[in-house]
Amino acid sequence: MRAVLALVMLAGFFVLAVALAGGLTAIAVWRFSNGDVEGGTWAVVIALVLGGPALWATLRALFARPEPSGFAMTRDAHPELWRHVDELARLAGTRSPDDIRLVDGANASVWERRGVRYLELGLPLVAGLSVGELRSVLAHEFGHYGGGHTQLSAMTYRAKLALELSLREGHTFGLLSAWAHLYALVAASESRDHERFADEVAVAAAGRDAARRALLRSGPVGEAWNDYLTSYVSLALTAGRTPPLLEGFRSYLGHPRRVHELRVLEGVIAEREPKSVFDSHPPIRERVATMALLSSGDVPIDERPGWTLLSGVPPEAVSHLLGVRGPRATWEELVELSGPAHVRRYADALRHAGRVSKVGETLSDVLAALERGELHKLTGAPVDASLTAEQVHEAAVDTVTELLAYAVADQLVTANRATLHLNWGGIFVLRLPDGAALYPDDLVAPAVRDANRVPEVRLRLQAVGVDGL
Structure with a gap:
C-alpha cells in the first residue's frame, strides 16, 4: 500500500508543479x-520561478536512462563468481x-531495464570481504529481485531524478518543497521494509553469521577503501605510474594495525x-539485532578471501576503474617518486591551519x-553540528596527529x-642514517592527546634531528 502511495505522491509532485x-x-x-x-509579465516571471525548475527537471529526466558501467564480469571469464550467483539466486527464489x-x-x-537484470558489485567489497560474507551481500541484493523491488526501477529512476534535479537546481515553492519531503518520508518507510525483506533472504540463503558479519564489516571496508585511495x-596519480592496485589493498587490509x-x-x-525517518535503510545496529532473532539453517561460512573470485580480472581493468594510468611500478618505487611531494602537501596543510588559527606555522x-x-x-569548529563533544575531540586528535607526523x-x-619507506599500517616509515625505523605518527601522538x-x-x-624546537 505504501509503495502505491509513494508512486502516487511522486506523480503528484509533478502534477502540482504543472498545475x-x-x-x-x-x-x-x-x-x-x-x-x-x-501584471501579465509578473505572472509569467512567477510561473517560471515557481514551476519552471520542476518542469525543466522533468524534461531532462525523461531522456535519462541508467546505463551499466564498470568492468563486465562474464560467465566465461569468471565461472566461480557466476556459480555462487546462480546458487544464491535459486536459494532466493529468483x-x-x-x-x-x-x-x-x-x-x-x-x-532492471527492459527486463534485463543488472548487478553492480563494488571492488572494495569483493577485495575486503570473505566469500561467505560476499555471498550474504549477493543474497541480500537478490532479495530485492525476488521481492519485486526493481520492477519499477526505470520509472522510479526517472521520477526520482526529476524530483532531485528540481529541488537541487531551483528554489521551489514552499508547497512543492513540503510535498517532496512528505514523499521522501513515505518512500523511505517503504524502502526500509524492502531492506528488512532482503535481510531475511540473506540470512536464509547465506546464513545468519555471514549476514551479520557482512553487514558490520561493509562500512569499515568502505572507510578503509577511501583511506587507501587517499x-x-x-x-600513483601523482607519479603517473600504475602499481598493483588490488594487491595493494589486500596488503593494506592485512596489516595488523588495519585489522x-x-x-x-x-x-x-x-x-x-x-537514525532518521528519512533514512532509506534501518540502522545497522537494528538490522544486526533483528538478524540474531531469525532462524537459519546450518550454513558454514566460506572463509576464503573474496578476492579469489577476481582471478579473471586483468590489472588493467582495476586501473581503469580507479583512473590510474602510466607505466607499471612497484609500491616501493612510488614512495620514492611521490612520497616527498605527498608529505609536503600534508605538512603545508598543518602550516595553513597554524596560520589561519594564529597559532603559528612552525613545528615549535x-x-x-x-x-x-x-x-x-588548529581544527576550528566542526562542520557537522550533530557530532558529540567526544566525537569532535577524537576527530581533532586524529587530524592533528596525522598532520603533525607529516610535518x-x-x-x-x-x-x-x-628517507621514506612504504608502510601499510600508517603513514610512511622513516629510515634514519643508522638504519633505525621511525614511525612519526606514533612519535607525535602522545603530545596531541x-x-x-x-x-x-x-x-x-x-634527538632524531628535528630542528627549531
Whole structure:
C-alpha cells in the first residue's frame, strides 16, 4: 500500500508543479488580454520561478536512462563468481542477473531495464570481504529481485531524478518543497521494509553469521577503501605510474594495525549511526539485532578471501576503474617518486591551519599550542553540528596527529636526515642514517592527546634531528 502511495505522491509532485505553472500562465494570458502588461509579465516571471525548475527537471529526466558501467564480469571469464550467483539466486527464489559489473565503491546494487537484470558489485567489497560474507551481500541484493523491488526501477529512476534535479537546481515553492519531503518520508518507510525483506533472504540463503558479519564489516571496508585511495593510490596519480592496485589493498587490509582498526570501527559505525525517518535503510545496529532473532539453517561460512573470485580480472581493468594510468611500478618505487611531494602537501596543510588559527606555522608553534591545551584552535569548529563533544575531540586528535607526523617527516626528509619507506599500517616509515625505523605518527601522538607529554615528545624529536624546537 505504501509503495502505491509513494508512486502516487511522486506523480503528484509533478502534477502540482504543472498545475501551479499552468495556473499562473493562465493568469498571465488573462492579464495580457485585458491590457495589463505589467501584471501579465509578473505572472509569467512567477510561473517560471515557481514551476519552471520542476518542469525543466522533468524534461531532462525523461531522456535519462541508467546505463551499466564498470568492468563486465562474464560467465566465461569468471565461472566461480557466476556459480555462487546462480546458487544464491535459486536459494532466493529468483532469476539470476543477466549482467554483472565490477565497479568502484564499497557497495552492491541491482536494477532492471527492459527486463534485463543488472548487478553492480563494488571492488572494495569483493577485495575486503570473505566469500561467505560476499555471498550474504549477493543474497541480500537478490532479495530485492525476488521481492519485486526493481520492477519499477526505470520509472522510479526517472521520477526520482526529476524530483532531485528540481529541488537541487531551483528554489521551489514552499508547497512543492513540503510535498517532496512528505514523499521522501513515505518512500523511505517503504524502502526500509524492502531492506528488512532482503535481510531475511540473506540470512536464509547465506546464513545468519555471514549476514551479520557482512553487514558490520561493509562500512569499515568502505572507510578503509577511501583511506587507501587517499593515502596510497594518490601516490600513483601523482607519479603517473600504475602499481598493483588490488594487491595493494589486500596488503593494506592485512596489516595488523588495519585489522585492529577495522574491528574497532565495526562497533563504532554501528553504534554511532544516526537514525532518521528519512533514512532509506534501518540502522545497522537494528538490522544486526533483528538478524540474531531469525532462524537459519546450518550454513558454514566460506572463509576464503573474496578476492579469489577476481582471478579473471586483468590489472588493467582495476586501473581503469580507479583512473590510474602510466607505466607499471612497484609500491616501493612510488614512495620514492611521490612520497616527498605527498608529505609536503600534508605538512603545508598543518602550516595553513597554524596560520589561519594564529597559532603559528612552525613545528615549535604547534607544539607550544598543544602544550597550552589549544588543540581545537588548529581544527576550528566542526562542520557537522550533530557530532558529540567526544566525537569532535577524537576527530581533532586524529587530524592533528596525522598532520603533525607529516610535518615531522617533511622536515627530516627535506634535510636529508631520513628517507621514506612504504608502510601499510600508517603513514610512511622513516629510515634514519643508522638504519633505525621511525614511525612519526606514533612519535607525535602522545603530545596531541596529552598536553603534559609535549616536553617529552619535543626532546624525542630533537634527538632524531628535528630542528627549531
